[in-house]
Amino acid sequence: MLKRLLLAGLFSSISLGLAQTTTITYWQYDFKSKVEAINELIRRFEAQNPGIKVIHQTFPYDAYQQKVASAIPAGQGPDVVNLYYGWAPTWVKAGYLAPLPADWVKELDQEFVAMAQAAKVGGKLYGVPTAVRSLALFYNKDLFRQAGLSNPPRTWEEFIAIGQKLTLKQGGRFVQIGYGIAPDGQDHHLVREVLVRQFGGRPYSEDGRRVLYLSEPGIRALTFYTDWVRKHEIGVPGFFPGNNGYRDGFIAGRIGMIIDGSFAIGTIQQGARFNWGVAELPVERPGGRKANFGSFWMHGLTPLATGAKREAALKFLAFITSEEAQRYWLEKVGELPARKALVRDPKLSLHPVYGPFILSLGYAKATPFVDESAQRKVMVDAINRVLLQGMDPAQSLKLAADEEQKVLDQFWR
Amino acid sequence: MRLTLGQREALWAYLFLAIPLAFFFYFRLFPAFQALWLSLFEWHADPSARKFVGLAHYHQLLEDAVFRKALLNTFLYTLLGVPAQIFLGLALALLLQRTPIARDFFRAVYFAPYVTPAVAVAWVWSWMLSPHFGLVNEVLLLLGLPPQPFLQSPSQALPTVTWVVVWQNLGFQIVLFLAGLESIPRQYYEAARIDGAEGWRLFRHITWPLLNPVLVFSAVIGTIGYLQLFTQVVNLNFTDQGGPLNSTLTLALYIYQLAFLRFQLGYAAAVTAILFALILIITLIQLKLLSRKVEL
Numbered sequence: 220m221l222k223r224l225l226l227a228g229l230f231s232s233i234s235l236g237l238a239q240t241t242t243i244t245y246w247q248y249d250f251k252s253k254v255e256a257i258n259e260l261i262r263r264f265e266a267q268n269p270g271i272k273v274i275h276q277t278f279p280y281d282a283y284q285q286k287v288a289s290a291i292p293a294g295q296g297p298d299v300v301n302l303y304y305g306w307a308p309t310w311v312k313a314g315y316l317a318p319l320p321a322d323w324v325k326e327l328d329q330e331f332v333a334m335a336q337a338a339k340v341g342g343k344l345y346g347v348p349t350a351v352r353s354l355a356l357f358y359n360k361d362l363f364r365q366a367g368l369s370n371p372p373r374t375w376e377e378f379i380a381i382g383q384k385l386t387l388k389q390g391g392r393f394v395q396i397g398y399g400i401a402p403d404g405q406d407h408h409l410v411r412e413v414l415v416r417q418f419g420g421r422p423y424s425e426d427g428r429r430v431l432y433l434s435e436p437g438i439r440a441l442t443f444y445t446d447w448v449r450k451h452e453i454g455v456p457g458f459f460p461g462n463n464g465y466r467d468g469f470i471a472g473r474i475g476m477i478i479d480g481s482f483a484i485g486t487i488q489q490g491a492r493f494n495w496g497v498a499e500l501p502v503e504r505p506g507g508r509k510a511n512f513g514s515f516w517m518h519g520l521t522p523l524a525t526g527a528k529r530e531a532a533l534k535f536l537a538f539i540t541s542e543e544a545q546r547y548w549l550e551k552v553g554e555l556p557a558r559k560a561l562v563r564d565p566k567l568s569l570h571p572v573y574g575p576f577i578l579s580l581g582y583a584k585a586t587p588f589v590d591e592s593a594q595r596k597v598m599v600d601a602i603n604r605v606l607l608q609g610m611d612p613a614q615s616l617k618l619a620a621d622e623e624q625k626v627l628d629q630f631w632r
Numbered sequence: 633m634r635l636t637l638g639q640r641e642a643l644w645a646y647l648f649l650a651i652p653l654a655f656f657f658y659f660r661l662f663p664a665f666q667a668l669w670l671s672l673f674e675w676h677a678d679p680s681a682r683k684f685v686g687l688a689h690y691h692q693l694l695e696d697a698v699f700r701k702a703l704l705n706t707f708l709y710t711l712l713g714v715p716a717q718i719f720l721g722l723a724l725a726l727l728l729q730r731t732p733i734a735r736d737f738f739r740a741v742y743f744a745p746y747v748t749p750a751v752a753v754a755w756v757w758s759w760m761l762s763p764h765f766g767l768v769n770e771v772l773l774l775l776g777l778p779p780q781p782f783l784q785s786p787s788q789a790l791p792t793v794t795w796v797v798v799w800q801n802l803g804f805q806i807v808l809f810l811a812g813l814e815s816i817p818r819q820y821y822e823a824a825r826i827d828g829a830e831g832w833r834l835f836r837h838i839t840w841p842l843l844n845p846v847l848v849f850s851a852v853i854g855t856i857g858y859l860q861l862f863t864q865v866v867n868l869n870f871t872d873q874g875g876p877l878n879s880t881l882t883l884a885l886y887i888y889q890l891a892f893l894r895f896q897l898g899y900a901a902a903v904t905a906i907l908f909a910l911i912l913i914i915t916l917i918q919l920k921l922l923s924r925k926v927e928l
Contacts, residue, residue, distance in 0.1 A: 284892045284893060284895075285891075285892040288891065288892050288897065292678070309894055312895070314676045315895070390773065392763070392769070392779055394764070401871075402872075403872040455763075455764070456784065457762070457783075458764050460758055460762035460765055462871060463871065596872075596875075599875070600875075603786075603872075604877065607784070607786055608786060
């Protein structure tokens with residue numbers, strides 16, 4: 220009898236426990252350190268919130284958007300989803316993201332670095348980042364020393380001079396180049412967000428609905444950038460083979476300098492068998508205007524998270540973007556924290572590798588993409604028309620501005 | 633009602649056929665028509681929020697320069713690739729047929745690329761074709777020829793991609809033609825030789841006409857393959873897919889970009905409908921023009 224009562228009690232408490240448990244699903248693309256970090260954060264979160272269970276699912280990067288595109292309409296997808304900030308507008312328009320409550324807007328405005336504002340679409344907030352990224356100059360210290368150079372360039376003039384010293388040609392083919400030029404790497408950001416601004420222009424209007432780079436500074440920026448290949452010969456596109464050849468070529472010791480994101484630190488640390496350093500991006504002239512491109516992956520809520528699931532999802536979102544989580548993320552994944560309080564830490568800004576990236580966060584701007592893949596292509600093509608077809612930079616930029624304005628108009632109409 | 637044994641067997645056969653047929657209808661045909669339906673709507677994750685736009689996407693296609701470029705490229709791939717792989721495949725099959733030693737070894741060698749994953753093939757070729765480090769340019773330099781940009785040149789990229797695809801498909805073509813050649817009865821050749829025919833005339837009047845069914849099959853399958861070209865294009869220029877400057881973009885890749893990178897699934901469905909219609913029309917024309925009864 221007693222046994223039976225005990226059993227009954229046990230069963231009812233289990234079923235009670237089951238009834239109280241809310242299960243939510245988190246999706247991100249498959250990247251080893253990120254997967255491990257989220258697993259650990261889920262473990263900590265579940266320990267603090269016994270009523271919530273988080274299922275973590277990952278997909279290869281190339282199939283990720285495809286999975287999201289088909290799973291959510293079928294009602295089978297994630298409650299919390301990780302996405303590149305530039306995808307948010309297309310996802311919002313197609314109904315894949317739900318806006319976050321007002322208290323999150325306040326939190327983001329007050330506590331997060333300025334570029335996180337790009338998580339807003341049409342005035343509503345659709346995601347919060349754990350980490351952010353910026354660009355910096357990676358340079359091969361050994362190649363610098365061999366060429367009698369000691370310091371990384373401060374201005375673009377120095378950059379070109381160093382680039383020329385580090386470029387070696389043999390029989391019409393380059394065997395070593397000074398700068399790993401990569402229009403489809405990070406360089407399209409470099410032209411749009413860094414050079415245009417440094418030369419006194421603005422790439423877009425304040426609301427992001429109008430293209431403004433078709434201007435004197437814009438044309439100067441594209442001319443200046445393409446001259447690195449056409450006039451100064453400090454690099455050549457497609458110098459080193461493979462996906463991200465500019466980075467691989469740097470790691471192989473064949474390229475003196477590259478401009479890359481903080482997300483590349485891990486790969487370079489693992490691969491490079493020489494001394495290398497990181498510096499803030501050069502400027503137009505000493506004391507000239509600084510500019511940088513910031514970007515981030517964020518966690519958003521999907522329309523599948525409703526009722527108790529939404530409550531649980533919001534709690535999870537708060538946890539994985541907390542100071543604790545961001546500090547852990549920096550150690551584990553090596554990505555820069557998105558909260559101002561952590562960025563201000565002097566230990567970080569003086570760090571030889573993270574420092575230059577951290578310092579750039581103060582002035583880095585995230586491009587207000589509405590259709591990232593289309594807009595990326597516009598700028599890559601603008602550069603390639605000049606480099607590969609010899610088109611006049613002003614004419615190429617005009618084509619780009621018209622094309623991109625169409626993309627913007629189509630989105631905002 | 634009593635059924636004869638034959639009727640009963642037929643009934644059983646249909647019953648068993650019904651199962652794969654049901655799968656075929658549900659997983660193949662139904663989604664295909666669903667895609668047509670989808671092309672009339674503005675895409676939204678919530679089905680009730682999808683806005684009916686009628687033929688607007690098809691109007692949009694008419695003014696879409698990238699679509700035109702992808703369409704043109706797709707035709708170019710087909711026009712270059714299909715004849716090239718039939719010609720080379722047949723030539724190599726004829727040579728292999730005449731090889732008395734190690735024929736199986738050569739067959740295996742030529743077939744190997746076909747069973748290699750397309751992604752791996754594309755990556756290896758993208759290294760070999762690299763302007764500054766690649767093997768191909770190394771060879772050109774040894775021959776005293778200027779190095780070429782290949783995949784990095786808007787004018788050379790499409791023929792280069794075609795070459796990689798032809799190279800990969802060649803093994804299958806060879807095996808196909810070898811089987812076709814083996815099936816031609818020896819007696820025809822012997823009879824013709826007695827009548828004094830040699831070399832080219834044997835080929836022209838016996839081999840070529842009797843190989844017709846294999847040629848038709850190869851042309852139709854090859855054409856469909858090139859019209860759907862995707863994997864090699866994506867992986868030969870991974871960070872600027874379809875580039876440089878859209879010079880290698882195909883319809884299939886454009887559909888993928890529209891649907892899964894830009895979430896315009898309605899518009900992508902419209903492009904899919906066009907591609908479907910194209911493949912259907914071209915295949916019907918090919919079957920009509922190429923297949924004919926052969927009488928010796």
